[in-house]
Amino acid sequence: MFAISPSARLRPSPFFDATVEAGVAAFTVYNRTLLPTGYGDPDAEYWRLLKGVAMWDVAAERQIELYGPDAGRLAQILAPRDLDKCVVGQGKYVALCNHAGTLINDPIVLKLAEDRYWFSIADSSILFWARAIAVERALDVEVFEADVSPLAVQGPKAEDVVASIFGDWVRELKYFWFKPSEIEGIPVAVARSGWSKQGGFEIYLMDRTKGTELWNIVAEAGKPFDIGPGNPNQNERIESGLLSYGGDTDDTTNPFEVGLGRYVDLDVPDYVIGVEALRQIKEEGPKRHQLGCILEGDEPTDPPSVWFDMHRPDGRRIGDLTNCVWSRRLEKNIGFALVETAAQPGDAVVVKKDGKDVPGKLVELPFI
Amino acid sequence: MFAISPSARLRPSPFFDATVEAGVAAFTVYNRTLLPTGYGDPDAEYWRLLKGVAMWDVAAERQIELYGPDAGRLAQILAPRDLDKCVVGQGKYVALCNHAGTLINDPIVLKLAEDRYWFSIADSSILFWARAIAVERALDVEVFEADVSPLAVQGPKAEDVVASIFGDWVRELKYFWFKPSEIEGIPVAVARSGWSKQGGFEIYLMDRTKGTELWNIVAEAGKPFDIGPGNPNQNERIESGLLSYGGDTDDTTNPFEVGLGRYVDLDVPDYVIGVEALRQIKEEGPKRHQLGCILEGDEPTDPPSVWFDMHRPDGRRIGDLTNCVWSRRLEKNIGFALVETAAQPGDAVVVKKDGKDVPGKLVELPFI
Numbered sequence: 001m002f003a004i005s006p007s008a009r010l011r012p013s014p015f016f017d018a019t020v021e022a023g024v025a026a027f028t029v030y031n032r033t034l035l036p037t038g039y040g041d042p043d044a045e046y047w048r049l050l051k052g053v054a055m056w057d058v059a060a061e062r063q064i065e066l067y068g069p070d071a072g073r074l075a076q077i078l079a080p081r082d083l084d085k086c087v088v089g090q091g092k093y094v095a096l097c098n099h100a101g102t103l104i105n106d107p108i109v110l111k112l113a114e115d116r117y118w119f120s121i122a123d124s125s126i127l128f129w130a131r132a133i134a135v136e137r138a139l140d141v142e143v144f145e146a147d148v149s150p151l152a153v154q155g156p157k158a159e160d161v162v163a164s165i166f167g168d169w170v171r172e173l174k175y176f177w178f179k180p181s182e183i184e185g186i187p188v189a190v191a192r193s194g195w196s197k198q199g200g201f202e203i204y205l206m207d208r209t210k211g212t213e214l215w216n217i218v219a220e221a222g223k224p225f226d227i228g229p230g231n232p233n234q235n236e237r238i239e240s241g242l243l244s245y246g247g248d249t250d251d252t253t254n255p256f257e258v259g260l261g262r263y264v265d266l267d268v269p270d271y272v273i274g275v276e277a278l279r280q281i282k283e284e285g286p287k288r289h290q291l292g293c294i295l296e297g298d299e300p301t302d303p304p305s306v307w308f309d310m311h312r313p314d315g316r317r318i319g320d321l322t323n324c325v326w327s328r329r330l331e332k333n334i335g336f337a338l339v340e341t342a343a344q345p346g347d348a349v350v351v352k353k354d355g356k357d358v359p360g361k362l363v364e365l366p367f368i
Numbered sequence: 369m370f371a372i373s374p375s376a377r378l379r380p381s382p383f384f385d386a387t388v389e390a391g392v393a394a395f396t397v398y399n400r401t402l403l404p405t406g407y408g409d410p411d412a413e414y415w416r417l418l419k420g421v422a423m424w425d426v427a428a429e430r431q432i433e434l435y436g437p438d439a440g441r442l443a444q445i446l447a448p449r450d451l452d453k454c455v456v457g458q459g460k461y462v463a464l465c466n467h468a469g470t471l472i473n474d475p476i477v478l479k480l481a482e483d484r485y486w487f488s489i490a491d492s493s494i495l496f497w498a499r500a501i502a503v504e505r506a507l508d509v510e511v512f513e514a515d516v517s518p519l520a521v522q523g524p525k526a527e528d529v530v531a532s533i534f535g536d537w538v539r540e541l542k543y544f545w546f547k548p549s550e551i552e553g554i555p556v557a558v559a560r561s562g563w564s565k566q567g568g569f570e571i572y573l574m575d576r577t578k579g580t581e582l583w584n585i586v587a588e589a590g591k592p593f594d595i596g597p598g599n600p601n602q603n604e605r606i607e608s609g610l611l612s613y614g615g616d617t618d619d620t621t622n623p624f625e626v627g628l629g630r631y632v633d634l635d636v637p638d639y640v641i642g643v644e645a646l647r648q649i650k651e652e653g654p655k656r657h658q659l660g661c662i663l664e665g666d667e668p669t670d671p672p673s674v675w676f677d678m679h680r681p682d683g684r685r686i687g688d689l690t691n692c693v694w695s696r697r698l699e700k701n702i703g704f705a706l707v708e709t710a711a712q713p714g715d716a717v718v719v720k721k722d723g724k725d726v727p728g729k730l731v732e733l734p735f736i
Contacts, residue, residue: 003394004372005405006673007602008691009491009615010396026371028378029397032491032614037373099503104496123377123400125493128472132500135467145619234375246400247377251513305374323376 001026010034013059014149014211021212022219022229030060030123036231045230046328049198053157054230055218058195058202059149059211063118064107064126070139075117077137078130079109080255080275082265086111091176091191094119095255095263096126101277103253104129106245106260108193110178118146122245133273147208148189152232153218154200157225162201165221166190170201178204183217186210195232197240197366235325238334241292241366248290248322248336254278256286257338259365289341292363293321295333295351300326302354309352310337313359318343321351321360327367334367369394378402381427382517382579389580390587390597398428398491404599413598414696417566421525422598423586426563426570427517427579431486432475432494438507443485445505446498447477448623448643450633454479459544459559462487463623463631464494469645471621472497474613474628476561478546486514490613501641515576516557520600521586522568525593530569533589534558538569546572551585554578563600565608565734603693606702609660609734616658616690616704622646624654625706627733657709660731661689663701663719668694670722677720678705681727686711689719689728695735702735 004027011033013019019036026038036057039045048054066074076083079094086092088111096105096119105126107119119126131143153162162170166181170190173179178191187206194200205214219227237244243258255264255278266279293310295301307320319339327334337349343362351358372395379401381387387404394406404425407413416422434442444451447462454460456479464473464487473494475487487494499511521530530538534549538558541547546559555574562568573582587595605612611626623632623646634647661678663669675688687707695702705717711730719726 001371001373002392003369003406005369005394005396006670007396007405007615008673008675009398009612010673012674024370026373028373028375030377037375038371098496098499125496128466128493128497129500131466132497133504136501136504244377247375302374305376305378306380307376 004029013057014205014208015057015059015151015215016211018212018215019057019229024229031062031121033060033062035060036229038231039229043328044228046233046235048226048228049155049196049230049233049236051156053153053155053161053222053225053227055215055222055227056152056154056229056231058152058232059205061120061122061150063120063146063148063204064130065144065146066117066119066130066141068115068141070134070141071115071117074130074134074139074141074143075109076268077133077271077273078119080264080268080272080278082268083109088113089177089179091178091193093176093263095260097255097274097278099273099277101254101274101281102251103245103249103255103258103260106243108176110191118148120150124246149205149208149211150202151205151214151218152194152200152202153222154194154196154230155198158200161218161222161225161227162190162203165217184213186214188214195242196236197242198236234323235327238323238325238336239327239329239366239368244323248338253338254281254286256281257288258290286341288319288338290365291337291339291343291345292365292367293335293337293349293351293360294330294363295324295335295358295360297333297358298331301333310339311350311352313348313350318349321353324353329368337362372397381425382573382576383425383427383519383583384579386580386583387425387597392597399430399489401428401430403428404597406599407597411696412596414601414603416594416596417523417564417598417601417604419524421521421523421529421590421593421595423583423590423595424520424522424597424599426520426600427573429488429490429518431488431514431516431572432498433512433514434485434487434498434509436483436509438502438509439483439485442498442502442507442509442511443477444636445501445639445641446487448632448636448640448646450636451477451479456481457545457547459546459561461544461631463628465623465642465646467641467645469622469642469649470619471613471617471623471626471628474611476544478559486516488518492614517573517576517579518570519573519582519586520562520568520570521590522562522564522598523566526568529586529590529593529595530558530571533585552581554582556582563610564604565610566604602691603695606691606693606704607695607697607734607736612691616706621706622649622654624649625656626658654709656687656706658733659705659707659711659713660733660735661703661705661717661719661728662698662731663692663703663726663728665701665726666699669701678707679718679720681716681718686717689721692721697736704733705730
C-alpha cells in the first residue's frame with residue numbers, strides 16, 4: 001500500500017471530515033473525488049454489510065443534472081433504454097453507450113421532474129459527454145454537475161435504520177425509486193439503491209455544508225443496529241456479480257458482454273446514441289461474455305491491480321480475469337472472467353497471475 | 369496521509385515496477401492512472417529538479433489520438449488555436465474549451481502526420497469529448513487513447529542526459545517540438561517539454577512492455593549527472609506559475625482568467641468549439657484573473673487539499689486561493705489566487721485557511 005497525496009485537484013466529499021473521525025484508512029479516486037475504501041478492519045466491514053448495516057460515503061457517485069425544456073429529450077438521446085414511461089420519482093439503471101455501442105458508464109437515471117434529471121454516475125466523465133451532445137444537437141438544456149452527494153446505508157438492517165430516521169414510508173419505496181425529503185432541516189432525497197446486493201438506501205445530500213450533520217444523524221439512528229462505517233465492498237460486489245465500470249470493462253466492452261443486455265431497449269428511436277450499433281452487436285452476437293471464475297487454492301491473495309490473462313489449459317488465450325478477491329463465504333479466490341463466448345461455465349482455465357499459472361474453473365454469475 | 373487501495377479500475381503506468389524499485393512512496397490519480405507524487409525525500413527531490421536532473425513517470429499524461437482523413441479538421445474544431453501552420457514534428461500548447469469557452473483541458477497537441485495527432489492531456493476525459501464531437505459532426509476520423517507513456521527528464525542537466533542517450537540532435541529541438549526515435553529497439557518520440565520551468569524533455573514510450581527497460585536506460589545514462597527519481601513538483605510549478613487544470617480551475621474557468629489568453633487565437637473559423645464564446649468573454653473582459661499570493665509566516669504549512677476563501681481585509685470575499693505550497697527559494701507559503709479583476713498586485717488579502725485568518729499579499733506571476 002502506498003500513500004495518496006492531498007491535492008486540490010481531488011475533490012473532498014462533504015462527508016470527508018466525518019469519515020476521518022470514523023477512522024478511514026484508505027481511499028481510491030473516483031470521478032476525481034476521494035472515495036473511502038477501508039477503515040482498517042476488512043473482516044468486520046464485510047460481515048457488518050452481510051449481517052447488519054453499514055454506512056458509506058459514496059459522494060464520488062456524482063450527479064450530472066439535465067435541466068430545461070429538452071432535459072427529457074437529452075436523457076433519452078443518451079440512454080439506450082426506453083425512458084418514455086419513467087415517471088417522476090423513479091430511477092432506472094442505464095447502460096450508457098457511445099455511438100459504437102461501447103459502454104461509457106452505467107448510471108442510475110433519476111427523474112426529478114419533467115424537465116429535470118440526474119445521471120448518478122460511475123467513474124467516467126459524463127459531464128463532458130452530455131454537454132457535447134446537448135450543444136451539438138442544439139438542445140435547450142443545461143448540463144452541469146449538481147453538488148449532491150449520496151450517503152449509502154446498506155445491509156439487511158438498513159431499512160430499519162432509514163425508516164427510524166425518515167418514517168415508515170421508506171419501506172414502500174421500490175428499487176431505484178426515490179423521494180425528496182428533509183431531516184433536521186437538511187434537504188435530501190432518499191432512494192432505495194446502492195452498490196451491494198444486501199439491500200439498502202442512498203440518502204442524497206443536497207447541502208454540501210451539512211455532511212457531518214447527516215453522517216452523525218445516520219450514525220446515531222444506527223446505534224441500536226450496531227451500524228458502522230464501510231464502503232462499496234469489492235468482495236461482496238464480486239460475490240454478488242455487480243459490475244464495476246472501468247474495473248471490469250475496457251474501451252471496447254459493450255453491454256451484452258457484461259450482463260447488461262437486460263437493461264438495453266433496442267426499440268428506442270434511432271436518434272438514441274449507440275442503439276444502431278447495439279442492434280447490430282445483438283444480431284451478430286457479442287464476441288465476449290462475462291462469467292465467474294473460481295481459482296484453486298485456499299489462501300487469500302492480494303487485491304487486484306491489473307487484469308490477468310486467462311488461458312485454456314492448452315495455453316490458448318481466451319480473455320481476462322478482470323478482478324479477483326477472496327470470498328469469505330465461499331472461502332475461495334473468485335473473480336470476473338471476460339472471455340470469448342465459446343468459453344462456458346464448467347470449463348477449466350489457467351490464470352497468469354503474478355508470474356504464476358493458477359488453475360481455475362468458469363462458473364455462472366452471480367457466485368452467491 | 370492515507371493509503372491508496374489497489375484497484376483494476378486505476379491503470380498502472382508501464383513504469384510502475386521501476387518506480388516501486390526506485391522507492392516511490394505516494395501517488396495521486398490522474399486520468400484514472402497512478403501518478404507518483406513522492407519518493408520520501410521532498411527536499412532532495414526539489415533541489416534535484418532545480419540544480420540537477422530528475423526523471424518522472426508521467427504516463428498519466430495520456431495521448432488521445434486522432435487518426436484518419438479528418439484528423440486535422442477535428443484537431444482544429446477542438447482547439448481554439450490556429451493549427452494551420454503547425455507542421456509535422458511540432459507541438460502546441462492548447463487551451464481546450466467547451467462551447468461556453470470554459471477550459472476543459474490544457475493539452476500539448478502533437479502533429480505526427482497530416483492525418484495523425486496526439487492530444488497529450490491533463491486530467492480530464494478528452495477521449496469522450498473528442499469522440500462525441502467527431503461522430504456528431506460526421507467526421508472521418510478514429511479517436512482513441514494511444515498507449516503511449518511519457519517519461520519526463522527535467523532539470524538543468526536534462527539536456528546532457530537525453531543527448532547522451534539519443535545524440536546531440538536533441539539539443540536542437542525547439543520547445544514542444546518532437547521527433548520519433550528508438551533506443552535499444554524501444555520505439556519512442558523525444559519532445560522538448562515537461563511540466564516544469566527547469567527545462568527538459570519527455571520521452572514518449574510507444575511499447576508498454578518496455579517501461580522498466582526505458583527507465584533503466586535513462587537512470588544509467590543519468591548516473592554521471594546524479595539523476596534521481598521525482599515527479600511533477602507542486603512547489604516548483606507554483607513558484608514558476610504553471611497551471612494545474614482541475615487544481616487551479618473550476619467548472620467556470622476560461623483561459624483568459626488563468627493566463628492562457630496568449631495561447632488562444634480568436635480569428636480561427638467559427639466552427640472551432642468555444643471561439644464565439646471566447647470572443648465575447650474577451651470583449652467583455654474576464655470576471656476573474658489569476659495572481660500570486662504570498663502568505664505571512666515563515667513556517668511551511670500542510671499541502672493543499674481544498675481551495676480556501678480569499679477576502680479583502682474588510683471581510684469582503686474576492687475569490688479563492690486555489691493551491692498553496694512552501695517555497696524553498698522564497699521561504700514563504702505561496703499560492704495561486706483566482707480573484708476578481710479589481711484585485712491587483714500589491715493588494716492586502718486575508719485567506720481563510722484551516723479555520724484561521726492568514727494575511728497575505730497579491731503579487732504578479734510567476735513568483736520566480
